[in-house]
Amino acid sequence: MDSSTGSLRPMELRVSDDGLYAAHMRGKDLAVFWKLAAERKEIDLERLKSNGLKTIKFTPTQTYDPDGPFSEKNRRLLTHQVVSVTIWKFHPLEQLAEIQNIEPESLYVDFGGNENEVLVFHNWNTKLTIYSLSAERSIVIKSPKLAHSLGYGYRPKTKQLAILLKPETTDILTVHESQSYDLVNRTVLPTVDAQGLKWSPDGKWIAVWDIASAGTKVLIFTADGQLFRTYPNASGSEDENDTGVRQIEWSPVIGHNGTSEILAVCKVNGNIELLRTHTFSSSTVLSHVFQVDSTTPRIWRERSTNALGDAEYTETSSSSAFNMSADSSAGTHRSASIVTFNADGTLLATVDSTKSNVVWIWSLEGTPTLTSALVHEQPVRQLTWNPSTSQLLINTVTNNLPSVRYWSPQSQPMIARVPTKKSDSGRYEVKWLTVPDQRFLVEPSFDYIHDSPFWFGSSEEWVVGYLSEEGGTAYFKVINSIVNSP
Incomplete structure (x- = not known):
């Protein structure tokens, strides 16, 4: 779901920063989904004038913040085709502006400082053109x-x-x-x-x-x-x-x-x-070198529970958890390949490139210390903290069942199978979904503090849901799904 400088893969889904909106191509139509955490999602369709779609992007959350983080009036969508860029507004989905005759080899296109600015980086890095839709002019930085x-x-x-x-x-x-x-x-x-x-x-x-x-x-x-x-x-x-x-x-x-x-x-x-x-x-x-001392952290290791590929975390000793060889694909140099702070800056989650299957979680309150580590069978692809609470989603590359891993300081970590189509590549994406008010609730009793909704998906299908625990087993409960098909 990250921005790409290349062409958009067929039917690939794009999700807004806050997870409240999603968009992809459905045939020749641009399909935009919203109210995704409600029982019935909404969808708008608009026919694109031509083919050759390269990029779909939503306005970054911080650019439409004057009336609060969930103000809708400035939310926009950008579609980059081969020689044009179109800006769309929502409710209903309508074309707001179009920039024509841009270079077909443009390297990168994105929103600028607000929803009415578009950045176009030209081929060979010769220049950056900033288009102002409100002022109807362009500025060039060479x-x-x-x-x-x-x-x-x-x-x-x-x-x-x-x-x-x-x-x-x-x-x-x-x-x-x-x-x-x-x-x-x-x-x-x-x-x-x-x-x-x-x-x-x-x-x-x-x-x-x-x-x-x-x-x-x-x-x-x-x-x-x-x-x-x-x-x-x-x-x-x-x-x-x-x-x-x-x-x-x-x-x-x-x-x-x-x-x-x-x-x-x-x-x-x-x-x-x-x-x-x-x-x-x-x-x-x-x-990222484990040392045994008086403040030994809690170490969790993933293990399979059946032949189907389901798994769970079990607590283990530090010696067995870290007795592993380095990842040869990391090359001769080490580095922290993933580094991410939680919402209040009290925790830091990291992955070392030479041990790419281990998540290290550090407490930054007082003297920084290692508070926990999670060891997996496959390399870690993605870490993402909840935008407001200390809940961490761990996404690994897997050729088995689609599943998500979860950690928080208040409970034992969990692994839950996700009922979605299996991806042949074994590569999935996760993104938290922020629920701003009662309009998006599944039901009034739904607890978004402990059961925060999130996206999970691949090029085949995306689902929105949340984790629930019953009888010591973690389950992913689906709220909505989007199948990437024409």
């Missing part, structure tokens, strides 16, 4: 470095644009005003090959990280593009064993001050360095 979401970002709430450029041999960071895109600041970066940028969720900082072969280098800029810190300190001694940075991740906004307090720097050696944002110095190093 030589974007990366034609995907790590190459640019909009500041939360105020929507200034930060973007990496590479007009010649050096990397450049520019910051632009919201809507007008007037230049705020331009900085030549001391990087070998910048890999991406990310705004902090509180909008105070922009972080840029360099290629791993250049060693550890993370540049911290203020919101107006002024260099504030370099991590590690540029005056420090060189470390010959420094393997560099693979990725970074900010913690969510928490506390009365509304700040993002941690920047996780994921190293190629598998360690994760946690930087406190008031100093941007390392406070803790998390290592």
